[in-house]
Amino acid sequence: MIISIVSGKGGTGKTTVAVNLALSLKNIQILxxxxxxxxxxxxxxxxxxxxxxxxxxVPEVDEAKCNYCGKCREVCAYHAIAVLSGNNGKxxxxxxxxxxxxxxxACSLLCHEGAIKEVNKEIGVVEIGEKDHLQFVxxxxxxxxxxxxxxIRQVKRYINPTRTVxxxxxxxxxxxxxxxxxxxxxxxxxxxxxxxxLNDLILAVEVLRKLKIPFGVIINRCDIGDGKVESYCKQxxxxxxxxxxxxREIAVSYSEGVPIVKKDGSxxxxxxxxxxxxxxxxxxxxSSY
Amino acid sequence: xxVKITATVAVVIKEEGISMKICITSEDKTLDSKVxxxxxxxxxxxxxDTDTGKFEAQENTNAQFQGGAGxxxxxxxxxxxxxxxxxxxxGPNAHQVLSAAGVSVFTxxxxxxxxxxxxxxxxxxxxxxxxxxxxxxxxxGK
Ligand code: SF4
Ligand code: SF4
Numbered sequence: 001m002i003i004s005i006v007s008g009k010g011g012t013g014k015t016t017v018a019v020n021l022a023l024s025l026k027n028i029q030i031l032x033x034x035x036x037x038x039x040x041x042x043x044x045x046x047x048x049x050x051x052x053x054x055x056x057x058v059p060e061v062d063e064a065k066c067n068y069c070g071k072c073r074e075v076c077a078y079h080a081i082a083v084l085s086g087n088n089g090k091x092x093x094x095x096x097x098x099x100x101x102x103x104x105x106a107c108s109l110l111c112h113e114g115a116i117k118e119v120n121k122e123i124g125v126v127e128i129g130e131k132d133h134l135q136f137v138x139x140x141x142x143x144x145x146x147x148x149x150x151x152i153r154q155v156k157r158y159i160n161p162t163r164t165v166x167x168x169x170x171x172x173x174x175x176x177x178x179x180x181x182x183x184x185x186x187x188x189x190x191x192x193x194x195x196x197x198l199n200d201l202i203l204a205v206e207v208l209r210k211l212k213i214p215f216g217v218i219i220n221r222c223d224i225g226d227g228k229v230e231s232y233c234k235q236x237x238x239x240x241x242x243x244x245x246x247x248r249e250i251a252v253s254y255s256e257g258v259p260i261v262k263k264d265g266s267x268x269x270x271x272x273x274x275x276x277x278x279x280x281x282x283x284x285x286x287s288s289y
Numbered sequence: 290x291x292v293k294i295t296a297t298v299a300v301v302i303k304e305e306g307i308s309m310k311i312c313i314t315s316e317d318k319t320l321d322s323k324v325x326x327x328x329x330x331x332x333x334x335x336x337x338d339t340d341t342g343k344f345e346a347q348e349n350t351n352a353q354f355q356g357g358a359g360x361x362x363x364x365x366x367x368x369x370x371x372x373x374x375x376x377x378x379x380g381p382n383a384h385q386v387l388s389a390a391g392v393s394v395f396t397x398x399x400x401x402x403x404x405x406x407x408x409x410x411x412x413x414x415x416x417x418x419x420x421x422x423x424x425x426x427x428x429x430g431k
Contacts, residue, residue, distance in 0.1 A: 073364065079357020082364045082386045093389055097382055100356050 002165040003278060004184040006208075006215075007191060008200025010037075010171040013220035013244070014190045016254060018168040019043045020261045022134060024271035029163040032138035033152045033180040034170040035124060043259050046129035046136035054126050054139065054154045056103030056147065057118035061094040065115035068092035072107035072116060081107060099146055124151045128158060135160060149179040156180075173203045178211065186282050187215040188241060188274075193225030198232060205238065214285040216241040216278065239281055242274045309339045311409060312366050313402045314376040318346035320403045326377025328394075329359030330427030335402055336369055339410065358427070359383030367392060373416075375405045380427070381420040396421045 005018040015032075019040055022030040032040040059072070059081075070083040072094070080100035086092030098121055108116035124141040139155040141148050148170065159165055169180035181187055187208050191201040201217070208215045217233055222243040233240050244250070253260045261267045314331035315322045325331035330352040337344040351361040359379075363386030366374060373393045387394050395414035398405045408414055 079351075079354050079361045082360050082367075082389075084364075084367055084386070084390045095360075095386055095389055097357070097360055097385075100360070100382075 001186065001279075001282070002159065002167065002184045004167040004169050004181040004187045004213075006169045006177060006181060006187050006189050006204060007171050008173060008189075008202075008204040009196065012171075012190045012192050012197065013218075014171065015039055015043070015168055016250070016260070017188065017190050017218060017220075018166055019259050020267065021271045021274060022166050023259055023261050024268045025164060025275055026133065027163050028133075028166060029135035029137070029160045030166045030168065031155055031159065032136075032168045033155055033176075034168055035139035035141040035148050035151045035155065035176075036170060038138040038140055040168050041127075041136070041138060042257050044131050044134065044136060045257075046131040046134070048127045048129035050128040052126045052128070052154075053122055054124045054151050055120040055122045056101070056150045057105060058098045058101045058103060058121045059096055059107050059116045060119045061096065062115050062117065063091075063094070065113045066092075066094060066111075067113055067115075068094070069112070072111055075106045075110045076101075077104070077106070078102050099144075102147060103150055123147055126151070126155050126158065135163065148176045152176060152179045156183075173200070173207050178207065181208070181211065181213060184213055186278050187213050188278070189215055189217045190220055191217060191229055192221055193219055193227070193229045195226075195228070197225065198229050201229060201232070205236065214282055216281055218242045218244065218274075220244045221246040239277075241277050241281075242270065310369065310371045311337050311339060311373045311375060311406070312369065312371040313337060313398075313405050314349075314374075315346070315402050318348075320344065320401070320406070322402050324375070324377060324398050324400060324402060324405050326399065327427035328374070328376045328379040329362045329383045331362070331376065334362075334366065334369075336371060337402075337406055339406075352427075357382070359424075360386055363387050363390075373409065375409055375414065378422040378426060379417060379420055380422050380424055382424065384417070384420040 005014050007014040022028045032038045068083055068085045073081040073083045078100050080097045082095040084093045108118055123145050126139050129136045137158045139151045141151055170176045189204055191197045216239040218241050223245045250260050253263045313335045314325040315333045315335045316325045318333050331349050334347045351358045359382040363383040367390040375395045375398045379394050393416045396417040
């Protein structure tokens, strides 16, 4: 089973949930897909055994073959190409903006002149490691690089189907999140009981419903805000999987980079319960299809 | 973010003769409209012929793009064969396309389109050699 931990915004405790859940269970693989700011390793301190460079193919134009027909520009769904045709016998030019390129290959495929070849551009690195019985993989996007979905896909290639997989997804509701959670059996939405939390939660719920992935909500720092998140969940028939009250103990252990289950064993039971909860809802969802 | 070009060839648009078209980014489609301060995500382009005084307005459909609005707006303006662009600000990608095509970019332009054209004719504006804003400047919510 693949379980993704998602949150509509950063700083809600998504990584805390992912890490503590991973440590509370057996036969786990954890994937940190928050490639712009991977931080699960700070808490797990895995031994990295292998680093694999991740790259995407970006186009390079051989201007000797190019006739500036503009086809490549038209097919690029990411608007990463400009073709200046030149005039009055002056030479044209093809401008490619690699930081907008998703490496989809459409332009080179559709260039009739065979003027485009693909060159690999490094976007980041995938790190594979372990901590005791726990298998660990994360992706680290190069600084200044904007193209996280291809790297997330490369991290997900290491999914081990013989294990329960926990994915720490990037925050938000855009393309990188969707890339991370696609193919998951269940999503855990971590939120806070504040107006901002609710707003982002609603957006995330819309996305998960479109993707048809069963999900439930964890309300973190459940005692600091108002009851609107809870009543929203009730109204929308969304299961609340767990409520974590604000505690000094969690805050301190977080700042020390120590997962709370390592400090206070009673939390382990709570995360095991969370897992059982997830399995129950997942089974129900399966049988209703 | 550093912008890297894989293939650059300087393009010089022939300057003598017919083409005296300029482009103004505009909120609406008339000469009395206000200048739109964004280039890539402006609402309309007004193409004005300084010789005949005729103009043509075109909605900027590139403004909706998630990414690449500046590049494709630059492409559109270049394909119209304009000599100069008058706008508020221009981002790095659009600037690169426009300058590769030899289009001069005049930034810091405000007021109505008509005033902008008059200012241009009087030589009031300075051409921007570099982008005046960062990437995604014109995105809503930024
Ligand atoms: S499709 Fe090929 S020939 Fe046409 S402009 Fe692009 S690179 Fe040049
Ligand atoms: S590979 Fe795809 S995204 Fe990249 S420039 Fe070509 S068409 Fe655009």
